Amino acid sequence: MAAEEGQWVLMATGRSPTNIAVIKYWGKRDEALILPVNDSISVTLDPDHLSATTTVAVSPSFPSDRMWLNGQEISLSGGRFQSCLREIRKRAQDVEDEKGIRIKKEDWEKLHVHIASYNNFPTAAGLASSAxxxxxxxxxxxxxxxxxxxxxxxSSIARQGSGSACRSIYGGFVKWCMGKNDDGSDSIAVQLADETHWNDLVIIIAVVSSKQKETSSTSGMRDSVETSPLLQYRAQTVVPNRVLKMEEAIKSHNFESFAKLTCADSNQFHAVCLDTSPPIFYMNDTSHRIISLVEKWNHSEGTPQVAYTFDAGPNAVLIAPNRKNAALLLKKLLYCFPPQDNDLSSYMVGDKSILSDAGVKSIEDVEALPAPAEMKTPSQQFKGDVSYFICSRLGAGPKVVTDESLALIDSFTGLPKGV
Ligand SMILES: Nc1ncnc2c1ncn2[C@@H]1O[C@H](COP(=O)(O)OP(=O)(O)OP(=O)(O)O)[C@@H](O)[C@H]1O
Ligand SMILES: C[C@@](O)(CCOP(=O)(O)OP(=O)(O)O)CC(=O)O
Structure with missing residues (x-):
């Protein structure tokens, strides 16, 4: 190792997107290795709107591995963090940087790392922060x-941190192949198509609650595997067929098929949750109202206008085939769920330009929106039931952040900036 004095700090910063499954992963056949009971398919979201940024630093002066998440120190002793660190260290190679720091392959086992990460969206709220x-x-x-x-x-190492994380290693449309091997070596993610393949898609997320959820995905799916007969049927019979159809829908830009499969799979995942003993409720009344709004619209047009999907939380992820439908959807959503504090600018984050597409520039424009024609009880409005909306699109996979000013660790102290 060069610079034996031990005062150097070597760092790298990366940014990774989150992903939302359109064919859900729910249930493990191996808890420790995180091997799923079925394949799953996801879309990767634009990292500008939903991503994690992580700086990792190494120095001979660090006495132990440490991690800070969103500014708070967290323990790295859990099996998942340990698996990721162990598997990456095993594959480490010689490093020589331009400042003359040299680390030999075998030195990595002895060196400790500091990790600082920041999510630009709510953590542990059903928006796949772990991914x-x-x-x-x-x-x-x-x-x-x-x-x-x-x-x-x-992807197979990220899988050992959190199953859904293996899909965030790529942009665009991603499939996690469940694999057959007991050691998990074939349980990896593959990219089906990159983010440019179907770039008309617009994603609107209704953040219904950004509070941390009661039942984590990990314990929820463990209970489902142990108690839900529907889960077995879903994994063995329903999903294999849906995965093939979904791959075909993505390949051929068939929104009708894509939307039908996405909604059906979300509903079946929540049916499995309900079939679990004791039952798990991730969706709430607001989630159900959003499903109803979309279903009525889709039914009145005779063909899907948007798709919805819900992960392990009440937030709705709505996928529109183009900006026109996204703007129409937004008008309906804003009519039903006007902002609590009348502040439109903080009510729509991400790609705010969708508001102009919808012709909504002020709170007066929201108040003037007509009730959606297909709604039977047009007077029903639920002010404040949605915390805010995020407008996003498909995005690319992980990237290195080269701008050193964006690093989360101070290269002099080796500690998170501001600590
Ligand atoms: N940026 C990050 N870096 C490393 N680990 C993280 C990061 N963000 C979240 N995590 C880990 O993921 C955990 C949260 O995962 P959890 O599955 O409970 O919620 P979620 O991923 O937001 O929701 P879901 O997976 O159900 O959509 C955190 O407690 C932490 O261990
Ligand atoms: C509902 C889901 O979002 C479940 C995600 O579960 P996690 O990947 O968070 O679970 P662990 O593997 O135990 O960490 C569906 C999906 O993303 O496919």
Whole structure:
């Protein structure tokens, strides 16, 4: 190792997107290795709107591995963090940076890392922060330790942090192949198509509650595996067929099929939750109202105008085939769920330009919106039931952040900036 004095700090920063499954992963056949009972398919979201940024630093002066998440120190002792660190360290290579720091392959086992990560969206609120977070951790550690760029292998390491994280290693449309091997070596994610393949899609997320949820995905799916007969049927009979159809729908830009499969799969995942003993309720009244709004609209047009999907929380992820439908959807949503404090600018985050497409520039424009024609009880409005909306699109996979001013760790102290 060069610079034996031990005062140097070497760092890497990366940013990884989150992803939302359109064919859900729910249930493990191996808890420790995180091997699923079925394949799943997701869309990767634009990292500008939903992503984790992680800086990893190494220095001979660090006495132990440490991590800070959103500014708070958290423990790295859990099996998932340990698996990711162990698997990446195993694959570390010689490193030589332009300042003359040299780290030999075998030195990585002795060196400790500091990790600081920040999510630009709510953590543990059913918006897949663990997916963005573990993908980012594995990707960025891989960069620091000069690990060979084998994305399949990186995805299988990220999987051991959180199952859904393996899909965030790629942009666009991603499939997590469940694999057959007991050691999990073939349980990896593959990219079906990149983010440019179907870039008309617009994603609107209604953040219904950004509070941390009661039942984590991990314990929820464990209970479902143990108690839900529907889960077995879903994994063995329903999903294999849906995955094939979904791949075909994505390949051929068939929105009708894509939307039908997405909604059906979300509903079946929540049916499995209800079939679990004791039952798990991730959606709430607001989630159900959003489903009803979309279903009525789709039914009145005779063909799907938008798709909805809900993960392990009440937030709705709505996918429109184009900006026209996204703007129409937004008008209906704003009519039903006007902002609590009349502040439109903080009510729509991400790509705010969708508001102009919808012709909504002020709170007066929201108040003047007509009730959606297809609604039977047009007078029903639920002010404040949605915290805010995020307008996003498909995005790319993890990237290195080269601007050193964006690093979360101070290169002099080796500690998170501001600590
Ligand atoms: N940026 C990050 N870096 C590393 N780990 C993270 C990061 N963000 C979240 N995590 C890990 O993920 C956990 C939250 O995962 P959890 O599954 O409870 O919520 P979620 O991923 O937001 O929701 P869901 O997966 O149900 O959509 C955190 O407690 C932390 O261990
Ligand atoms: C509902 C889901 O979002 C479940 C995600 O579960 P996690 O990946 O968070 O679970 P662990 O593997 O236990 O960490 C569906 C999906 O993303 O496919």
């Amino acid at each position: 963005a977070g573990f993908a980012c951790l594995v990707f960025t550690l891989g960069k620091l330790m000069n690990v060979k760029e084998d994305y399949g292998e990186l």
